[in-house]
Amino acid sequence: MTCADPAEVIAPPEQVRRLQRRLARETAARKEAERLLEQKSLELFALNRSLMQLNNHLEQRVEHRTRELMQERLQAQEQAYRDPLTGLANRPMFRRHLRQAVRRAGCLSHAAVLYLDLSGFKTVNDTLGHPVGDALLCAAAARLRHCTQPGDLVARIGGDEFVVVQIGPAQPEAAAALSKQLLRAIQAPFSVQSHRIAMNASIGIATALAASADADVLLRDADIALRVAQAEGRGTTRLFRPEMHRQVQDRQHREGELRHAVEQQQFELFYQPLLHAGAGHLAGFEALLRWRHPERGHVPPAEFIPLAEETALIRPLGAWVLEQACREAARWPGSLKVAVNLSPVQFVQGELLDGVRHALDASGLDAARLELEITESVLLRNSDETLLLLRQMQALGVQISMDDFGTGYSSLSYLRSFPFNKIKIDRAFVRTLADGKGSLEIIRAAVGLGRALNMKVLAEGVETPAELATLRAEGCDEVQGFLFSRPVPSAEAWRLIARDQNGRAPWRRNDALQEACS
DSSP states (O other): OOOOOGGGOOOOHHHHHHHHHHHHHHHHHHHHHHHHHHHHHHHHHHHHHHHHHHHHHHHHHHHHHHHHHHHHHHHHHHHHTBOTTTOOBOHHHHHHHHHHHHHHSOTTOEEEEEEEEEETHHHHHHHHOHHHHHHHHHHHHHHHHHHSOTTOEEEEOSSSEEEEEEEESSTTHHHHHHHHHHHHHHHSOEEETTEEEOOEEEEEEEEEEGGGOOHHHHHHHHHHHHHHHHHHOTTOEEEOOTTHHHHHHHHHHHHHHHHHHHHHTOEEEEEEEEEETTTOOEEEEEEEEEEEETTTEEEOHHHHHHHHHHTTTHHHHHHHHHHHHHHHHTTSSTTOEEEEEOOGGGGGGGOHHHHHHHHHHHHTOOGGGEEEEEOHHHHHHOHHHHHHHHHHHHHTTOEEEEEEETSSSSHHHHHHHSOOSEEEEOHHHHHTGGGTSSHHHHHHHHHHHHHHTTOEEEEEOOOSHHHHHHHHHHTOSEEESTTTOOOBOHHHHHHHHHHHHTTOOHHHHOHHHHHHHO
């Protein structure tokens, strides 16, 4: 039996069809798989591209936010070192700047700290309100900054306290020169929200070799020098010296003594005569405050009045003076008047008008016999409110005088804006009458103004018969000075009144005075 050739074996048709169908399925499946793979690849490519775009966007946002955070951090750091009101550096920035400046400075350079305090700022804040006070601080800060050089630092370290840091070899001369510029800048009147405000300042200076400078020590020493400057009067600059520690302790001791004196009523009034220039008879007295210290005797007013103003003790003192002077004058015969000086501090908080009413009511003194003397500085602080208060006191019948006339730069403008009853020519012009340096012309002009504005004119500080003769010839209405009498206690004032009525007063018996008044 022969075997069949395999090549000649033919598969049954059914089997072939099955194989064909199988092959077709596999081919279709492969094509579908390839299609799906291609589709997935495209989807993955698109997704990858989206992810890349999203990543780029996120990176940009992260970078932008990082920059924002860095900027916010820098701003926060800047704000931490800046005074929010004035934009000046604050106390931490002052210390930081001084340390950096010291490191940059050479061993021969000196660090100088100028500690400045605005005089009378609290009064402005109390009378005009905090918005005006804030605006005044900003204006003062701008002036201080304008006075300094690019390498200097101006900082605000307290309510009305500023510090200037100056580094250089020419110390303390450079700091002293800068302090003069700062004072001139502050002393020029400010115009704030329709208010014309006069300010002053005191400055303390401390210097040290840059290599050994310490911010806290310099600030402490400058603060001590500032306290000494304030004790010596506004507009003063003082350079720190080691012995100033003792002076500050002394001032604190004097303040304690002054408070005790107010509580224990260690004060009394002295009276200096005011004379009619023509007839030479007594017109009244000026009441002057004196402090009877139990150990030191009479303390000069120039020593305790500024301290009383700085500590606001002048308010109870001023009220006592007003009441005591009115009570004393009410007992004087005839129409003799009493003149009382008012401090700018007494115009704060609206108590003065009530104090005047109370003094008049309690004493029974005719209001026309009370003269209240103010200086130009009172009006410069807050002219509108002050003028209103003066008009209210004048409406009571009280006489209002401008003291120290001619020493300020706005006296004429205030004569126009307020009807003063009297102007008092400052003693400086009387004292220099014989020098021929224009004092006579100034006095002549003041008398002419008084006549034109229906105001009496008094010249104070008269010490010689020649001065009296000149003042009388120029037409002064009243005179006052040591030529006639020094300030005397109440009992002596009564004796002067009696002697004047009997024609035996010292100024009536003196031949030179008689000749001057004849």
